[in-house]
Amino acid sequence: MVGRKKVSGKIIVLIILIIGTIWAGFPIFWMIDNSFKPNAEIFAKPPIWFSKSFNFEAYAKIFQNPTEIRFFLNSYLVTACVVVLTLVIGLLAAYSFSRFDFPGKKVINTIIVAVQAVPPITLLIPYLSLIVAIKLYNTLFALILTYLVTTLPYCILMMTGYFNTIPKSLDEAVKIDGGSTWTALWKILVPTAVPGMVSVGMYTFMNAWNEYLFALALTKTNDMRTVPVGINLLMGQHAYEWNQMMAMSVLGSLPVLVLFLIFQKYFIAGMTAGAVKN
Amino acid sequence: MRYNRFSKAMTYGLAGAMALGLGVGGTAFAGETEASAPASDVTLEFQQWWGVELPDGALDEICKGFTDKTGIKIETLSNPYADTKTQIAAGAAAGTMADVVGLDGSWVYDFAKQGAIANLSDLMKADSYDDSQLSDQIKYEGSTYMIPVVNFAYPLYYNKDILDKAGVTEVPSTWTEFLDACQKIKDNTDAAGYCIPLNTEAPNGIQNQFSSWVWASGGSLLKDGKPSLTDNETLTKVTELFKTMYDKGYLSSGVEAMKEQDMVNEFENGRLAFMVDGISHLTTITKESPDINFDYAKMPVMDGFTGKSGMDVANWGIGIAENCEHKTEAMQFVEYLMSPEINAKLAQLANAFPGNSNAKPDYSSNDERFQKAYEFFNEGYAINEFTGAPTAEDLMRSFNEQLVLFLDGDTSSSADALSAIQGEWQSVYGS
Amino acid sequence: MSNTRFKWDKKGRRRIGISYAYLAPTLILMVILLMVPIIMVIRYSFFDNVIVNKNPVFVGLQNYKTVLTDKKFWEAVGHTLYFVIVSIIAHMIIGMAFALVLNTRYLSSTTKGIFRVLFALPWMFTASVIAILWRMLLDPNGVLNFFIQALHLSKQQVLFLASRDVALRSVTLINIWSGYPFYMISILAGLQGVSTDIYEASALDGANSVQTFLHVTIPSIKPILISLIMLDFVWTLQQFALIWMTTGGGPVNATETVSTYIYKYAFTKYQYSIASTGAVILLIVCTIIGIFYVKRQIAEE
Secondary structure, three states, X not given: OHHHHXXXXXXXXXXXXXXXXXHHHHHHHHHHHHHOOOHHHOOOOOOOOOOOOOOOHHHHHHHHOHHHHHHHHHHHHHHHHHHHHHHHHHHHHHHHHHHOOOOOHHHHHHHHHXXXXXXXHXXXXXXXXXXXXXXXXXXXXXXXXXXXXXXXXXXXXXXXHHXXXXXXXXXXXXXXXXXXXXXXXXXXXXXXXXXXXXXXXXXXXXXXXXXXXXXHHHOOOHHHOOHHHHHHHOEOOOOEOHHHHHHHHXXXXXXXXXXXXXXXXXXXXXXXXXXXXX | OHHHHHHHHHHHHHHHHHHHHHHHHXXXXXXXXXXXXXXXXXXXXXXXXXXXXXXXXXXXXXXXXXXXXXXXEEEEEEOOHHHHHHHHHHHHHHOOOOOEEXXXXXXXXXXXXXXXXXXHHHHHHHOOOOHHHEOOOEEEOOEEEEEEXXXXXXXXXXXXXXXXXXXXXXXXOEHHHHHHHHHHHHHHOOOEOEOOOOOOOOOOHHHHHHHHHHHHOOOOOEEOXXXXXXXXXXXXXXXXXXXXXXXXXXXXXOHHHOOHHHHHHHHHOOOEOEEEOOOOHHHHHHHHOOOOOEEEEOOOEOOOOOOOOEEEEEEEEEEEEOOOOOHHHHHHHHHHHHOHHHHHHXXXXXXXXXXXXXXXXXXXXXXXXXXXXXXXXXXXXXXXXOOOOOOHHHXXXXXXXXXXXXXXXXXXXHHHHHHHHHHHHHHHHHO | OHHHHOOOOHHHHHHHHHHHHHHHHHHHHHHHHHHHHHHHHHHHOOEOOOOOOXXXXXXXXXXXXHHHOXXXXXXXXXXXXXXXXXXXXXXXXXXXXXXXXXXXXXXXXHHHHHHHHHHHXXXXXXXXXXXXXXXXXXXXXXXXXXXXXXXXXXXXXOOOOOOOOOHHHHHHHHHHHHHHHHHHHHHHHHHHOOOHHHHHHHHHOOOOHHHHHHHHHHHHHHHHHHHHHHHHHHHHHOOOHHHHHHOOOOOOOOOOOHHHHHHHHHHOOOOHHHHHHHHHHHHHHXXXXXXXXXXXXXXXX
16 A cells, blocks of 8 residues: 555656656757757758767857856856845845834835835836936946845745745744844844745846846946846847857856755755754 | 944945945956047947947958048948947937947938937038939938938749749739739649748838839829828729738738748748849848749739839948037048948948949849849839838838738728828827 | 834834845846836826837826727737736746656655756846747747658648747747746745645645645745746736747737737837836836736735
């Protein structure tokens, strides 16, 4: 009985893995595959699965172009600052929302939810005027602030959610032992919520890394441009430079993949449960 | 006690973050353009999409020629067309437009109305510039706001191999011949006859792949500068021609979602026999698909039409930002680009026709097909009724939507479709 | 009225002070960088054609009347609702299924690691790349149509983006593909917080896996699920880049959503006031959602 249940469970898992692999993987396989094809082969009938003109020229081209390297440096710098600042500021706010009750909490919380609703495109013009007025136009700092303020609400809401799953008794215990709220946050809540921080961090990274509209409008010169704007440079009026676009996307996502792999261990079931027990 | 420690930590944290921010914003991150330049050496920013389409480094070299002559530095900010448009539109609203900007004829009205681009008539007068050498000037309320630097013609491209395979021996010169050729192509090949990109993101298909047929047969969309879409014989017939092509399956499948790039892609891959497209694509098509055997032809005209044909042109126009602090120097740069010698060079590089009527480009090194297109251009007249029109892109979009409804059979007659567009256009022109 | 909830003695005030101190950096940033532009947008919505007109005139609620009586606006609302609701449901199902699979005991941690990365891949690309990729896949001559014809699912090419009947579904599909990893990763993170003890207790009670899922897993990660749904709602509501770059809101207006509607007003009709009005309407809708969310949260406490 138990054995049969286990087998059927395994089969379901296997089926989902196969479907998931096709669903997530095929479009990406196709994109990478096409990046190695000459233009004429892309829509060939029947499809050409493996092109004969396979090479890594596109990657080499990026590394030889100082402007494009600059795009990457800018993007990495902006994104790293945004992830760190969002997490730090967001954790503090989430802690306040999760563990305190104070007048205005409802209002602030509602505002945090609602402000995300305004399509960024409509904010663009007043926001641009504001950035010009505070003399940050065409600086990376403007981009950092922009992404910070757009990812913060998400970080706060999600981290509040994660903190709420952690029993209050744990940080109460710290306080009984004479620790401050500050200690409770960093010693108990933060270590327990690491998987949540990893997921929020990934989200923040992706948002800051892929944002295009503000990156285009808030900067003017190539030395302040980021990767998405660079990718669009490869989409000319008539032809797509597929291989280079792909190469830039892959190179852009590598750091987050690496970080994700490093933090993988926090996703191992039971680990946090153990921490809670102790 | 505890509270104190906490607030201390907070203060340090905030101060640290701010110091980081300020340091970063003030020094390392500041754009190179922000460096304060001595008043004597002026740097002009020149924002356009031309640099992306010209051979690598060509535009910078032309700008360098100006710097060598005048000492005024030019910083080129080159981005693709759509990005340039977004940046200029945002810059127009926030006052951050670059000093000198590349403009499309269809944007002029809106930016001039907003007061975002400078009145060039005044600047030319101040400089006592002889504007009779300019082949065209785009005006708003009687004053010039854009000067076309070079012009691109939109001839008919055709794929010789597909026509051979289909058994079409003569390139069609009338609509009947054209429809006949399309039928043969449909019967004997896998290719489509014609294509019109109708994606609503960029509705230029109405201008370049639809209206070009109207203009080629001497027709017009406007009368005395106002929309005249109803009781317009040529336009009605062109609209019905497209319906015939659509119903008989001569058009590429999925035109409703296609963009211009997709159409060019179809042509490059030998799946499209005819297309109307800018000559600027000559080089890229030759480079991307050396195997495609194509040539230019005159646009087929309505049966019985014998007059002069209008040829659709698009241009790289230039304007000066109202917020530019060095308008005199900017005008000098515009005059430099328009000078016969430089203008000829730019036209030659871009596979375009010069905006200065005295410029004599040397096209001998260009593709011979280009020279053929140049002949067609000289035989007819240049026309683009969307240049300088109010909210031109929106006009095209409303036309696009009604055309799709008509092609799909939702609108029962071409007269209904056109009067619906007339209504929408009038509300724009009326205000 | 609600002030009775707070103690205004010295200790109470200090506690309120602490909670605001934690919030301070967030509040400063949001007030300067978000509230100021939002207030400007709200202001625009009460004026006649701002930005283009040098001296805009106050017109009261005229712009709201224009937008709310526009048939095209309501069509856009309908499309948006379809797009948002279908996206959220699909995101939730796919994200949950993948997260549960990646959390089972049946797989080794290396296998889990590999699939975790594989399934998260759609997240890695900027919207313009996703748009081009899917336009290529869904092309009448594209690879998907090749499979459809090879498997004899349809005789004719399926015009995924060009047909007015299918376009909205296609665009929604693209959005589902690009958005589910965010659910998957977030739920996975939430599942780590569920103590294994609870599962063991539930297994001892003789509960089967479906019962465990419904009575143990879901309630444990409920705060995260609710946050996810609400955030996804708010974001999908204003999803712009994907739709704009695949169909531009067309054919005709088959995929026109509120955000493309707003964009067209702002950047091709240059009527920023109307565009701002549309934005304010979205803001109001989301404020209402925000209020419900917060009410729920407080009720739970």
